[in-house]
Amino acid sequence: MSVCAVIRDESDALHQICTPVVEFDVQLAQWVSDLSDTMVAGPSLSLSAPQIGILRRVFVMDVGQGLQVFVNPVLTDAKEEQEATEWCASFPNQPLLRRRPLHVTVQAQDPQGQWFVICATGLAARLVCHELDHLEGKVFYDDLPDENFFQQFTLPWLDDEEDSPAMEEQQEFLDLARDALWKLTLWLDVLHEEVSMLATKPAIIEIQSMVEHLQELVDEWETHSREITE
Numbered sequence: 001m002s003v004c005a006v007i008r009d010e011s012d013a014l015h016q017i018c019t020p021v022v023e024f025d026v027q028l029a030q031w032v033s034d035l036s037d038t039m040v041a042g043p044s045l046s047l048s049a050p051q052i053g054i055l056r057r058v059f060v061m062d063v064g065q066g067l068q069v070f071v072n073p074v075l076t077d078a079k080e081e082q083e084a085t086e087w088c089a090s091f092p093n094q095p096l097l098r099r100r101p102l103h104v105t106v107q108a109q110d111p112q113g114q115w116f117v118i119c120a121t122g123l124a125a126r127l128v129c130h131e132l133d134h135l136e137g138k139v140f141y142d143d144l145p146d147e148n149f150f151q152q153f154t155l156p157w158l159d160d161e162e163d164s165p166a167m168e169e170q171q172e173f174l175d176l177a178r179d180a181l182w183k184l185t186l187w188l189d190v191l192h193e194e195v196s197m198l199a200t201k202p203a204i205i206e207i208q209s210m211v212e213h214l215q216e217l218v219d220e221w222e223t224h225s226r227e228i229t230e
């Protein structure tokens with residue numbers, strides 16, 4: 001039994017494209033066993049190799065039908081859509097509401113190198129897509145539009161005091177947000193001054209809207225911190 005540490009948050013290992021498995025050997029068997037043990041210990045329903053620091057195209061899943069191992073998986077079909085809350089062992093306190101295909105077809109090899117095809121639906125389809133993203137160096141919020149990301153990652157802290165992290169942690173985030181706001185505003189000024197002809201271009205408008213959004217967030221946060229301390 002070897003339970004490995006799950007790589008967390010913004011580690012580089014979670015943002016690398018994994019390489020295909022070419023040898024179906026003892027080393028692969030060891031990776032699969034480590035992945036499976038770590039998934040069960042989590043507990044989680046699926047886990048990808050990069051999450052335990054192995055940059056290879058392997059993931060495991062167990063949705064109540066026993067352990068399924070996917071080596072060099074390829075998505076060959078995706079149909080319809082579903083929206084549900086998703087969890088990631090690498091971001092343990094951050095559930096995220098997101099869309100995924102409802103039905104997927106995946107081609108993969110087993111640990112002996114035999115190819116198989118599997119059709120997955122609902123939760124299994126969601127997990128397959130989540131883990132396939134990991135193999136491409138993407139995490140579950142990477143495809144979210146900025147606004148949706150801000151709302152889901154930061155606003156719940158404002159709405160639900162019971163689940164709020166410690167005040168110091170909030171203060172740290174507020175400082176970061178203030179710092180980002182200051183830099184963005186400065187950057188925007190420089191761009192406006194130096195290249196006024198660009199002022200109507202989409203990139204500038206996008207930065208402007210990010211600044212406004214961040215400003216709202218900081219304002220809301222400051223009001224909230226005041227309410228808590230008062």
Ligand SMILES: [Zn+2]
Pocket residue numbers: 087088089090130134140
């Ligand atoms: Zn994940």
